[in-house]
Amino acid sequence: MARQRSKRARNRLRLALAYGFLTVAATVVVFPYLWMALTSFKPIEEFFTYPLQWLSENWTLGQYRAVLEDPRFLKSLWNSFVVSTTVTAVSLLLSIPAAYGLTRLRVRGGKGVLVMILSSQFFPPMIFFVPFYIILSQFQLLNTISGLVFAYLSVTLPVCTWMIATTFRNIPYELEEAARVDGCGDIRTILEVVLRMSLPGIITAGLFAFVLAWQEYIFALLYTTTTEAQTAPVILFFFLGQHQIDYGRLMAAAVLLSLPIIVPFMVMQRYFRQGHGEGGVKG
Amino acid sequence: MTATAASLPPLRRRRHTWIAKGYLFAMPLLVVLALAVLLPALYNVVIAFFDYNAMTQAWRFAGLKNFVKLWDSPYFWNSFVVTLIWVVGNITLQLAVGLAVALALNSIVRFRGAFTGIMMIPWISSFVVVAILFLWIYHPQLGVLNDLLLRLGAIERPVAWLASPELAQLSLILANTWKFFPLVMITLFAGLQDVSTEQLEAADVDGANPFQKFRMVTLPTIMPSISTAVLLSTIWAYNSFTLPIIMTAGGPLRATEILGLFIYKQAFDSFDFGAAAACSLVLFVQILVVIMLYLRVLDKR
Amino acid sequence: MAKVVLRKVRKEFGSSVVVHDIDLTIPHQEFVVLVGPSGCGKSTTLRMIAGLEDISAGEIHIGDTLVNDMPPKDRNIAMVFQSYALYPYATVWENMAFGLRVRRYPQAEIRRRVEAAADILGIRDMLDRKPRQLSGGQRQRVAIGRAIVRDPEVFLFDEPLSNLDAKLRVQMRTEIKKIHQRVATTMIYVTHDQVEAMTLAQRIVVMNAxxxxxxxxxxDMYERPATRFVAGFIGSPAMNFVPCSISDGGAELGVRIGESLVLPVPAGRRDRYRAYSGRSMLLGIRPEHCFDAKTHQPAAGQAPFEIVAGVVEPLGIDTMVHFELAATPVCARVNSYAVSSEGERLAMVMDMNNMHLIDPQTDKVV
Incomplete structure (x- = not known):
């Protein structure tokens, strides 16, 4: 009896410790974003008070207005959007049939090919710095959206293919056969069973591709030097490089850049986690 | 028999046509990958053995000259060492934080989803945004970190987190850990799901204390996940670029110039494409060694 | 009208032949069970009828149509899978309606059929649920329902009950039989369980290798097995096989077991067995055809013998007793009160009218 009670007490203590620790950790995780948001609404004068004034007394949208009135930033947001959606569409278009062919059709060596495709993910991006630069300049693709899309595909394609192949592999063959007996032809079986069943995985892969392209910085920095094709992360860095760094504007821009990633992620969180748990390697 | 028959492909006799069809489906992808991955990777190997003259834009075969140049360069060796510290520091911190959070998540039931979601935020955050956030937090005069520590009395005057050679590396590693611990956390959390409740109860019956239970039951079960997590975070640490280049650009005094930055500077500051390509190969080999070690460890089990 | 005809149907996987040129005619509305051990080719045969597996050689006709190269969707068949194969993202209603929707039935007709099938199966109030909210038995019903609504020419069942627990299996067995009586369609059913085969089938097809x-x-299968394999496969507990020889004593004919035991062959069988006298044969006798002499007086054609009881297994209604005849383990089903402990000497009676004589060279029952 006493032993049991002490065990219950210990369990309660353990739970309290776990929740306490997680609350602290969650605070540390969220704090930078909170601080970013607080800063972005603060008028510039309050930046220099000492000690720092954490909560502003005069909320302002001035920084956002300044950022959104900046044609370079707007253009870069548009570029980011175009690059990301194109990369997502092309990645899915190429990786869905490939994953289908390499898993559902049971080709010899299909698994080996998949592993090879995925292992290209272990190449450091630095080995692409120079070759991509030369290839893109040869084909007049420096400073173009297409050039960036091409560079990003080298990262998104292997991961998307792997993710989708993993979900495809988990679909029982009997389900496909049931659909055939139910009266489906090849195409309808693929659409109504294989794709329908793996929708969560496909959405995850698509999100992955979008997020990767949206936040990518290295290739965008190296291969775009004019506002024509520069994406938002590069422009953000450009704000930084100015003589007098305007942190208020920078934070407002960072908020705007983060929203398109964090909001859908929060919505899709369950799918996203599932996909990464299964076969995700890169994030 | 029914079990195997059920998992057999539908039309196995036409094996050959199906093989062709399978690769036909994969063909567009394979072509694009050949152009976007294989070709540049091989091209990089070729470039490593050539000399590039930025003025005349002429290529000249250089043999091993680029590698010799690296060997003789003190900056290369500086980066080499900085990278090692960077990698080890990141693994250690990410593993510690990731494991602690994973264990905590595993022992709760309510709000588990919510907490997991919050913990994943850094991972999906944009590198550039993270870099800017931490630049702002570390800011010597306007930064909230100094403000907080001053208020708490932990420091007496503002600290130059990123501007002092002694602290810059550590500050960067902390920021990078914030960004990457979720990857370790989620990998270990998945591993923790395999820990058998029965084994834990058996240990309970045997009178083991929580620490012994962790060592005898939990740890051996999640060991494969730990090595996977270590592999992933090692590769990611080696491949780092965005955070350091925005936050310190390798400074102060090259104290944070990891190999990624060194390669970047070789290529796009000094336009020494050959040396950059050669150095990226050296980096690649280091990663290969890590992967090999990982496979060896897996083999042993 | 759908009879199913298989002519010299053959299936090869690579170099191994899984189904050897089988001929089978299944008349309209018959319930046929293909039964056999794992790997005997029964499932492959069913899947060839379904069109899920190519035919290496031979012909399959459904009704009057040669279906060799016809995809499953055009064969007008329905199939119930071992794993149920329900679409997990769809409700029960959608699962059952899918095959009709694909075939563009009018909405009202779909509704009528799904509801009718749901009534037959007693799943009317589960139509809005998803498969994962159902128990194994309920899922099985949905899988059958999906087949019923199609009103197909041929129903195929691939081990549909093997994922259910024993009690549910017995219950579903009865229901499947009822369904056959109600929908009166040709049904082909594959199982490895001979009890299922015996209880369900109008005709049984035993397959082996x-x-x-x-x-x-x-x-037929029970009383007149054609081969040693069928004799041993059908019936539970399995038939005993004892090495023996036929001793010809002129008018009398005896089954000689070991040194001393000779059991007389009933008059009706003497002419059939005489040709085998002097050769070493196998005596096949079911446990339920060996009685104890205490409660069972030997009648015509029944031969007394003595044993020493080995392991005794009381089953309640009767008792299994294990013993040896000529160093071969044999089992008999005797009255519960006839034997109580190991080592007891027991007087037995063997019903020679139900004996089988097997030629070990051909494994055929003679």
Missing amino acids: GRIEQIGTPQ
Whole structure:
């Protein structure tokens, strides 16, 4: 009896410790974003008070207005959007049939090919710095959206293919056969069973591709030097490089850049986690 | 028999046509990958053995000259060492934080989803945004970190987190850990799901204390996940670029110039494409060694 | 009208032949069970009828149509899978309606059929649920329902009950039989469980190693097995096989077991067995055809013998007693009160009218 009670007490203590620790950790995780948001609404004068004034007394949208009135930033947001959606569409278009062919059709060596495709993910991006630069300049693709899309595909394609192949592999063959007996032809079986069943995985892969392209910085920095094709992360860095760094504007821009990633992620969180748990390697 | 028959492909006799069809489906992808991955990777190997003259834009075969140049360069060796510290520091911190959070998540039931979601935020955050956030937090005069520590009395005057050679590396590693611990956390959390409740109860019956239970039951079960997590975070640490280049650009005094930055500077500051390509190969080999070690460890089990 | 005809149907996987040129005709509305051990080719045969597996050689006709190269969707068949194969993202209603929707039935007709099938199966109030909210038995019903609504020419069942627990299996067995009586369609059912085969089938097809061993009614299979394999496969507990020889004593004919035991062959069988006298044969006798002499007086054609009881297994209604005849383990089903402990000497009676004589060279029952 006493032993049991002490065990219950210990369990309660353990739970309290776990929740306490997680609350602290969650605070540390969220704090930078909170601080970013607080800063972005603060008028510039309050930046220099000492000690720092954490909560502003005069909320302002001035920084956002300044950022959104900046044609370079707007253009870069548009570029980011175009690059990301194109990369997502092309990645899915190429990786869905490939994953289908390499898993559902049971080709010899299909698994080996998949592993090879995925292992290209272990190449450091630095080995692409120079070759991509030369290839893109040869084909007049420096400073173009297409050039960036091409560079990003080298990262998104292997991961998307792997993710989708993993979900495809988990679909029982009997389900496909049931659909055939139910009266489906090849195409309808693929659409109504294989794709329908793996929708969560496909959405995850698509999100992955979008997020990767949206936040990518290295290739965008190296291969775009004019506002024509520069994406938002590069422009953000450009704000930084100015003589007098305007942190208020920078934070407002960072908020705007983060929203398109964090909001859908929060919505899709369950799918996203599932996909990464299964076969995700890169994030 | 029914079990195997059920998992057999539908039309196995036409094996050959199906093989062709399978690769036909994969063909567009394979072509694009050949152009976007294989070709540049091989091209990089070729470039490593050539000399590039930025003025005349002429290529000249250089043999091993680029590698010799690296060997003789003190900056290369500086980066080499900085990278090692960077990698080890990141693994250690990410593993510690990731494991602690994973264990905590595993022992709760309510709000588990919510907490997991919050913990994943850094991972999906944009590198550039993270870099800017931490630049702002570390800011010597306007930064909230100094403000907080001053208020708490932990420091007496503002600290130059990123501007002092002694602290810059550590500050960067902390920021990078914030960004990457979720990857370790989620990998270990998945591993923790395999820990058998029965084994834990058996240990309970045997009178083991929580620490012994962790060592005898939990740890051996999640060991494969730990090595996977270590592999992933090692590769990611080696491949780092965005955070350091925005936050310190390798400074102060090259104290944070990891190999990624060194390669970047070789290529796009000094336009020494050959040396950059050669150095990226050296980096690649280091990663290969890590992967090999990982496979060896897996083999042993 | 759908009879199913298989002519010299053959299936090869690579170099191994899984189904050897089998011939089988299944008349309209018959319930046929393909039964056999794992790997005997029964499932492959069913899947060839369904069109899920190519035919290496031979012909399959459904009704009057040669279906060799016809995809499953055009064969007008319905199939119930071992794993149920329900679409997990769809409700029960959608699962059952899917095959009709694909075939563009009008909405009202779909509704009528799904509801009718749901009524037959007693799943009317589960139509809005998803498969994962159902128990194994309920899922099985949905899988059957999906087949019923199609009103197909041929129903195929691939081990549909093997994922259910024993009690549910018995219950679903009865229901499947009822369904056959109600929808009166040709049904082909694959199982490895001979009890399922015996209880469900109008005709049983026993398969072994890719060949058909015997085709017949359940009663045929039990009383007149054609081969040693069928004799041993059908019936539970399994038939005993004891090495023996036929000793010809002029008018009398005896089954000689070991040194001393000779059991007389009943008059009706003497002419059939005489040809085998002097050769070493196998005596096949079911446990339920060995009685104890205490409660069972030997009648005509029944021969007394003595044993020393080995392991004794009381089953309640009667008792299994294990013993040896000529160093071969044999089992008999005796009255519960006839034997109580190991080592007891026991007087037995063997019903020679139900004996089988097997030629070990051909494994055929003679």
